[in-house]
Amino acid sequence: MSIDMSQFHQVFFEESFEGLDSMETGLLELGQGGEDPDLINSIFRAAHSIKGGSGTFGFTAVANFTHVMETLLDEMRDGKREVTTDGVNLLLASVDVVRDMLTAVRDGSSLDEERVGSTQAGLEAMLDSTEEATGTEEGQAKIAPAAGWQIVFKPLPHLMQTGNDPARMFRELAQLGDLETEVDLTELPPLEDLTPEECYLSWKLSLHGEATREQVEEIFEWVDGDCELNINPLQPGSAKNEDTPEIQDEVPEKTKNTQAVSDPAASKNSTTTQKSPARAKSGGDSGSIRVGIEKVDALINMVGELVITQSMLSQIGEDVEEFDQASFERLRDGLQDLERNTRELQESVMRIRMLPISFSFNRFPRLVHDLSSKLGKKVELKLSGEGTELDKTVLEKIGDPLVHLVRNSMDHGIETPDQRVAKGKSETGILHLNAYHQGGNIVIEIEDDGAGFNREKITAKARERGVIGENETLSDEEIDQLIFEPGFSTADEISDMSGRGVGMDVVRRNIIDLGGTVEVTSRPGEGTTFTIRLPLTLAILDGQLVRVGNETYVVPLVSIVESLQIRDEQINTVSGRAQVYKLRDDYIPIINMHDAFSIQERHGEYADGLLVVVEGNGQKAGFVVDDLLGQQQVVIKSLETNYKRVKGVSGATILGDGTVALIVDVAGLIRLSRKKSNSTLRSVA
Amino acid sequence: MATILAVDDSASMRKMVAFTLKQAGYDVVEAEDGQKALNAAKGKTFNLVISDVNMPIMDGIQLIKELRTLPNYKFTPILMLTTESGADKKTAGKQAGATGWIVKPFNPDQLLSTVQRVLS
Numbered sequence: 001m002s003i004d005m006s007q008f009h010q011v012f013f014e015e016s017f018e019g020l021d022s023m024e025t026g027l028l029e030l031g032q033g034g035e036d037p038d039l040i041n042s043i044f045r046a047a048h049s050i051k052g053g054s055g056t057f058g059f060t061a062v063a064n065f066t067h068v069m070e071t072l073l074d075e076m077r078d079g080k081r082e083v084t085t086d087g088v089n090l091l092l093a094s095v096d097v098v099r100d101m102l103t104a105v106r107d108g109s110s111l112d113e114e115r116v117g118s119t120q121a122g123l124e125a126m127l128d129s130t131e132e133a134t135g136t137e138e139g140q141a142k143i144a145p146a147a148g149w150q151i152v153f154k155p156l157p158h159l160m161q162t163g164n165d166p167a168r169m170f171r172e173l174a175q176l177g178d179l180e181t182e183v184d185l186t187e188l189p190p191l192e193d194l195t196p197e198e199c200y201l202s203w204k205l206s207l208h209g210e211a212t213r214e215q216v217e218e219i220f221e222w223v224d225g226d227c228e229l230n231i232n233p234l235q236p237g238s239a240k241n242e243d244t245p246e247i248q249d250e251v252p253e254k255t256k257n258t259q260a261v262s263d264p265a266a267s268k269n270s271t272t273t274q275k276s277p278a279r280a281k282s283g284g285d286s287g288s289i290r291v292g293i294e295k296v297d298a299l300i301n302m303v304g305e306l307v308i309t310q311s312m313l314s315q316i317g318e319d320v321e322e323f324d325q326a327s328f329e330r331l332r333d334g335l336q337d338l339e340r341n342t343r344e345l346q347e348s349v350m351r352i353r354m355l356p357i358s359f360s361f362n363r364f365p366r367l368v369h370d371l372s373s374k375l376g377k378k379v380e381l382k383l384s385g386e387g388t389e390l391d392k393t394v395l396e397k398i399g400d401p402l403v404h405l406v407r408n409s410m411d412h413g414i415e416t417p418d419q420r421v422a423k424g425k426s427e428t429g430i431l432h433l434n435a436y437h438q439g440g441n442i443v444i445e446i447e448d449d450g451a452g453f454n455r456e457k458i459t460a461k462a463r464e465r466g467v468i469g470e471n472e473t474l475s476d477e478e479i480d481q482l483i484f485e486p487g488f489s490t491a492d493e494i495s496d497m498s499g500r501g502v503g504m505d506v507v508r509r510n511i512i513d514l515g516g517t518v519e520v521t522s523r524p525g526e527g528t529t530f531t532i533r534l535p536l537t538l539a540i541l542d543g544q545l546v547r548v549g550n551e552t553y554v555v556p557l558v559s560i561v562e563s564l565q566i567r568d569e570q571i572n573t574v575s576g577r578a579q580v581y582k583l584r585d586d587y588i589p590i591i592n593m594h595d596a597f598s599i600q601e602r603h604g605e606y607a608d609g610l611l612v613v614v615e616g617n618g619q620k621a622g623f624v625v626d627d628l629l630g631q632q633q634v635v636i637k638s639l640e641t642n643y644k645r646v647k648g649v650s651g652a653t654i655l656g657d658g659t660v661a662l663i664v665d666v667a668g669l670i671r672l673s674r675k676k677s678n679s680t681l682r683s684v685a
Numbered sequence: 686m687a688t689i690l691a692v693d694d695s696a697s698m699r700k701m702v703a704f705t706l707k708q709a710g711y712d713v714v715e716a717e718d719g720q721k722a723l724n725a726a727k728g729k730t731f732n733l734v735i736s737d738v739n740m741p742i743m744d745g746i747q748l749i750k751e752l753r754t755l756p757n758y759k760f761t762p763i764l765m766l767t768t769e770s771g772a773d774k775k776t777a778g779k780q781a782g783a784t785g786w787i788v789k790p791f792n793p794d795q796l797l798s799t800v801q802r803v804l805s
Contacts, residue, residue, distance in 0.1 A: 005701065008701045009697075048739050049695045049698075049739070051768070052695065052789045052790065053695055056698060057697070057701075063790065162784050163803075164784050222784060225779060226779070
């Protein structure tokens with residue numbers, strides 16, 4: 001029979017990645033000086049499991065690699081080898097390699113074979129070369145004598161208490177050839193002295209046939225040490241002796257247990273476990289999620305309530321003959337219940353997709369540890385709010401931006417121990433990652449007590465790059481925001497982690513794509529704080545409904561700065577076509593929604609309309625609309641999957657009255673209009 | 686049909702063993718560590734116990750020792766899942782009273798033939 005093992009692969013990968021995580025945590029702790037034998041043992045066990053599993057499922061390279069790790073760890077836990085920093089670091093590097101190897105196997109991605117090879121060589125070098133090759137004893141010549149084997153088998157009294165059964169072994173022998181058995185009863189005591197659990201018999205066996213010595217030995221393999229065993233080649237020519245009584249079934253008494261017919265023990269593991277940390281981080285989304293059982297229970301309750309409300313409502317519909325005031329009230333109450341139920345259900349379901357941010361934060365102790373040594377800086381990582389939950393997809397996508405910001409803090413923010421002491425700070429810098437809920441968002445703060453921004457340097461670089469004009473003066477906050485400009489970096493050399501100048505703008509772009517925002521505040525000499533705000537879920541948006549002509553559009557609330565009545569005198573026309581609005585000290589470009597979406601040109605002056613001031617990608621603009629309708633949560637439906645990608649539109653939604661409203665892509669629309677007005681300018685000029 | 690207790694802290698291994706044996710018609714109960722296995726064994730008398738050695742809470746060797754003290758398990762076949770380099774484990778297991786072992790890595794066919802061997 002062949003069994004498809006691949007059905008177990010996913011579980012294996014999940015538990016292996018978990019195991020690698022726990023190994024890493026354990027090794028980091030070990031590196032801090034904890035020589036706790038239990039700790040080493042648990043690290044060993046994790047490696048051992050991965051080795052065993054990968055061997056079983058045929059991932060040989062992984063098995064071989066983890067075998068070397070395991071051997072090293074074994075020596076450490078036996079006390080044969082001291083736990084050294086080098087050892088711990090090498091093992092940490094090995095954990096990374098195994099992660100990569102497993103990811104490569106699971107996803108079919110590419111693997112840096114060289115790194116695997118060199119790390120493995122490093123492990124092997126560290127291992128004592130006096131490690132004995134433990135192997136099976138070789139050297140038994142495979143002699144298949146023509147005649148067979150003479151076997152003298154004398155079990156020690158306790159043999160059966162190991163669960164081994166001579167009868168079974170003889171049956172196996174009988175499958176290898178013709179078996180004759182001769183029992184020796186000489187040791188059998190009188191009945192009253194006989195202990196049923198012990199074996200008093202021994203046998204002389206003749207196995208005729210072509211069985212090899214290996215085959216015979218294999219049958220007795222388990223009882224080596226529990227018996228006397230002599231295997232000698234049968235002299236060719238010794239025929240079956242018919243006079244020898246064949247006593248094959250006479251076995252000493254033993255208390256054999258009858259199969260107890262009892263209820264099957266209900267020790268099955270349920271697949272939804274209580275708040276157990278699932279695998280996380282690595283971008284490879286395996287498409288499954290572990291959910292705390294209480295969330296599922298809450299969901300079931302909600303649905304229950306929904307069913308009740310629904311049947312109540314249909315009851316009203318049926319009972320009533322005439323629709324009077326009373327039934328109207330009941331209907332309205334029922335509908336309110338329905339609204340509440342639906343909302344609770346929605347929240348409950350969304351919570352299923354939510355995971356604590358600790359899954360993302362988990363990678364940072366290791367990252368900070370590695371970077372600290374690499375950069376020669378001392379950094380203490382503080383984590384708070386790890387339990388704050390956010391949507392799984394957002395969680396997966398926020399990982400890389402967070403890593404970049406942390407690297408940035410460590411690279412450019414926190415100073416070397418010498419520099420810090422010179423400034424009167426403590427040697428060890430503090431990097432604080434904090435997460436909490438605020439409104440409908442999750443806020444993540446990355447704060448360091450490092451050098452803060454060198455505003456002169458930033459301004460100089462910005463002037464050099466042409467990002468700002470020579471004579472332009474900016475406020476401190478505006479200077480701080482400059483770091484998000486593309487191609488911007490004040491690093492004098494490009495260190496291999498940040499400073500390539502491709503970082504910050506990509507970070508911001510990624511966060512914006514998630515529907516969030518990122519801000520930075522810096523206190524020169526004292527430190528820098530990055531604040532990321534993300535919506536709790538990607539599927540739902542807080543929107544402002546606006547009317548443009550006969551159409552309704554949705555503008556994301558997060559992008560709206562303010563709304564105001566247009567005053568004609570504030571409008572200036574630039575180069576004949578493009579218009580700007582004077583908003584306090586700023587001039588912001590006006591985008592006429594009618595024009596942008598080709599809706600029937602509005603008649604009349606702007607004075608009838610409203611200006612919705614929005615911000616996208618750090619730029620402000622004003623949308624001219626006819627009316628502000630309500631604010632509500634809208635469910636984002638993809639335009640792309642249902643129709644095609646449209647510039648300036650980020651999605652669509654279905655309103656309460658069944659009509660479709662397009663959701664405005666604020667940044668995109670601003671970009672579009674700029675292009676349009678630029679081209680118009682050119683054609684005018 | 687024979688009942689088997691499969692003990693391993695690795696879920697993937699445990700499930701693979703259980704699945705293989707169930708396909709062959711055996712009843713299988715799983716346990717993820719020695720203590721849970723011991724509890725299960727006290728509640729129901731199994732025809733065969735297959736156990737990994739390295740497990741948290743109670744390891745395989747300890748489990749075997751404990752099982753052998755139970756009246757129903759004096760002669761029950763108990764197989765250890767060991768690795769080829771774990772010679773010392775085999776000795777310790779035997780001293781504890783194990784019947785024999787299955788060497789990891791193994792494929793389902795090897796598992797089945799060994800089990801059939803022991804339960805015939």
